[in-house]
Amino acid sequence: MSHVTAHFGQMLEDCREESGLTVDMMAAFAHYWSDEFPTSSVQREFGCALICMAHKFSLLKDDVRMHRVNMDDYIRSFPDGELLSDKMIDMIHECERQHDAMEDDCDRIMNISLCFRRAALRDGIAPSLAMVEAVLDQYT
Secondary structure (H helix, E strand, O other): OHHHHHHHOOOOOHHHHHHOOOOOHHHOOOOOOOOOOOHOOOOHHHHHHHHHHHHHOOOOOOOOOEOOHHHHHHHHOOOHHHHHHHHHHHHHHHHHHHHHHOOOOOHHHHHHHHHHHHHHHHHOOOOOHHEEEHHHHHOO
């Protein structure tokens, strides 16, 4: 999961302006998997940035829902991806289902992301910040 996170996160700067992220919001993103991530104060712009980032990798369909085939290919392209893909896709799909009624795409994706984060932490597949930092150089 650290490889997926590090690679995906590389698009954050490309999406910063388009999504309206502030410098503080970008700094918070670096702590997404840590206890310091401010889950209670995450703003809609975070969801907008995630949409932008996911589009860069063709991970969303036109209706801003997960593209299962592309997501599977993306996750499997990383070390241990074949072990993570089904689990991650099921988690994301369940979170999408829970928030499907939300009309604002940015708010919906933000809530899906926080739901996925909780599930990954609960199931022990969330990477530590140190793990993400250790592989980050491979994707910069």
